[in-house]
Amino acid sequence: MSISFPGSEQFLPEAPRARMLSIAALAALFLAAMAFIFPSLLPLGRESSSARISTAVYPAAQAWALPHPGEGEWLMPAAAVTIGDAIFVADTGNNRILRLERERGRVTVLGGASLALQMPMAIATDGQRLFVANSLGANIVILDPSGDLESTITLPAGATAAPPRPIGLAVVPGGGLVVSDAEHHRVLRLDAAGAVVWSVGTGARGGGTEGFNVPAAVTVDDAGNIYVVDTLNARVVVLSGAGPFIRQIGERGDTAGTLARPKGVAVSKTGDIFVSDGLLAAVEVFDPGGKYLGLIGRREPSDVDSMSVLVAPAGISIANDVLLVTDRHAGLVAFDLARRP
Amino acid sequence: MRRPRNAEASPTDVAVRCIVAAVLGITLLMLGTSTTLGEDRRISGTQHDVAIPGTPVCMYCHIPHAANAETLWASKPNMTGAFSGLRPLCFSCHDGTVTSLGSFAFDLARPLHMRSPGVVGADCDRCHDAHGTPYAKFLKLPGAADFCQGCHAVAGPVNHPVDIDARSLGIEPQDSSWNPYAGDFHGTRLWSEDGTGPGDYMKCLSCHATHGGEPDTSFNTMPSGSLCTNCHVGKRQVPE
Numbered sequence: 001m002s003i004s005f006p007g008s009e010q011f012l013p014e015a016p017r018a019r020m021l022s023i024a025a026l027a028a029l030f031l032a033a034m035a036f037i038f039p040s041l042l043p044l045g046r047e048s049s050s051a052r053i054s055t056a057v058y059p060a061a062q063a064w065a066l067p068h069p070g071e072g073e074w075l076m077p078a079a080a081v082t083i084g085d086a087i088f089v090a091d092t093g094n095n096r097i098l099r100l101e102r103e104r105g106r107v108t109v110l111g112g113a114s115l116a117l118q119m120p121m122a123i124a125t126d127g128q129r130l131f132v133a134n135s136l137g138a139n140i141v142i143l144d145p146s147g148d149l150e151s152t153i154t155l156p157a158g159a160t161a162a163p164p165r166p167i168g169l170a171v172v173p174g175g176g177l178v179v180s181d182a183e184h185h186r187v188l189r190l191d192a193a194g195a196v197v198w199s200v201g202t203g204a205r206g207g208g209t210e211g212f213n214v215p216a217a218v219t220v221d222d223a224g225n226i227y228v229v230d231t232l233n234a235r236v237v238v239l240s241g242a243g244p245f246i247r248q249i250g251e252r253g254d255t256a257g258t259l260a261r262p263k264g265v266a267v268s269k270t271g272d273i274f275v276s277d278g279l280l281a282a283v284e285v286f287d288p289g290g291k292y293l294g295l296i297g298r299r300e301p302s303d304v305d306s307m308s309v310l311v312a313p314a315g316i317s318i319a320n321d322v323l324l325v326t327d328r329h330a331g332l333v334a335f336d337l338a339r340r341p
Numbered sequence: 342m343r344r345p346r347n348a349e350a351s352p353t354d355v356a357v358r359c360i361v362a363a364v365l366g367i368t369l370l371m372l373g374t375s376t377t378l379g380e381d382r383r384i385s386g387t388q389h390d391v392a393i394p395g396t397p398v399c400m401y402c403h404i405p406h407a408a409n410a411e412t413l414w415a416s417k418p419n420m421t422g423a424f425s426g427l428r429p430l431c432f433s434c435h436d437g438t439v440t441s442l443g444s445f446a447f448d449l450a451r452p453l454h455m456r457s458p459g460v461v462g463a464d465c466d467r468c469h470d471a472h473g474t475p476y477a478k479f480l481k482l483p484g485a486a487d488f489c490q491g492c493h494a495v496a497g498p499v500n501h502p503v504d505i506d507a508r509s510l511g512i513e514p515q516d517s518s519w520n521p522y523a524g525d526f527h528g529t530r531l532w533s534e535d536g537t538g539p540g541d542y543m544k545c546l547s548c549h550a551t552h553g554g555e556p557d558t559s560f561n562t563m564p565s566g567s568l569c570t571n572c573h574v575g576k577r578q579v580p581e
Contacts, residue, residue: 076448078436093445119441206394213393232391252405253405254405260433278429312424312429329447329449
């Protein structure tokens, strides 16, 4: 059998043309066979609805959203915490901390320029005081709820001359802090006076059980275990309160149950682990054993294919069964974990 | 000895053809899965080399796809609007976490240079090649503060002269300090002759901040009225 294309005769002599056509035909047959046997290898296979598995949507109804704070604007806020009825927001782009009273529609700037904050990336509370990771100031700023400066903790130097860059912190029940230093790829446990109790990380980009590649948000569960977002390793690392590695949650990917660019982490009172992902524009939820449970953040909560209400989710915190997501571009978005959508 | 051209193909020929077809097929499959062959080596040693030892740097941005699972990114939550295309990917590091550098470029209230989100070579990659370039800030063109001239033969509708020694002409901007890295978006900067630091020269980036101009302007560093008078006090004419 011969295959001919009109007009091709003038370009190729008979024998080479036949040889090329037979090779092309064989290649096409080979590809067809590969596509039949291994459909997932082909890019088109990813779009096939038959290849999909159903994704669970974690049962949490959106409670409210606050894209703009009302008085004044915030600029790329990175994190927020709640004390009573007040929400304290790290207004990262404006180098300040805001106190929001959502019900009253009131916004207060804490301390203002006198605090000299430089890119505050995280905020935590012990229920009374505020702890701010002042990332470009290389320190932790401690404020009372009215915004008065109580004290400052300067982080110790790292392995290189570059100043530390704290971008995550959590209060340890019983006293002290856990702080992530993105510049030196380490996590520091500080006592109540700010002295280093232990440090995990090699000082350079690393992975496995000893290292981090840009550790970011941290949180502590009721048992004292520490959860660290290991941003560029696309995982959450769980450390014991004494520092040793326990396990990791998540793996790199852009599908449900994997992580692309994790940013924030929180643990509910039931032990479920919530991880915000800046690239996937969602919060993914894992059970205490690390099993994927579902995602939060779609406009139609029961439809994973509906658009996301989140744009660039970052810091997350849980208080009174409300998951508070700080989105760098969409503002604050709250989800009621006790209410099904 | 060579066989005549019209001879039947031998079993050896058929086997060779099958091997060639297999190699071609595998190559096509690899290309089809978006493997950026060779880019790993190019990024190595640049500021974008964020890999830990033993891992390819590609995968930190070209997130591997997992088969047979719901593709969260494929649902494209950021398909349209100011925060779409490559911008979320760039911001996922330049947001104060992986680096604090350039986070000002993602203030959605500020205009930036025209781009076509998601179009290869017309998005952020119109000016930057994240895989590495010979120039600072991963720029694809030389010229520092005058790199705009790589695409724009003349400067805008007013055709303002650039690359001139302004101070020798008696021009002294009243506000000459704009520097988005320091949170200052306002003013008219004069540059060194090579456009890499402060100096006396009028450059494209004296009046334009490609990532963060004044709202409702062509990413100008000042509103239209004050942009001119910041240098040309009292309508003073610049000598030819």
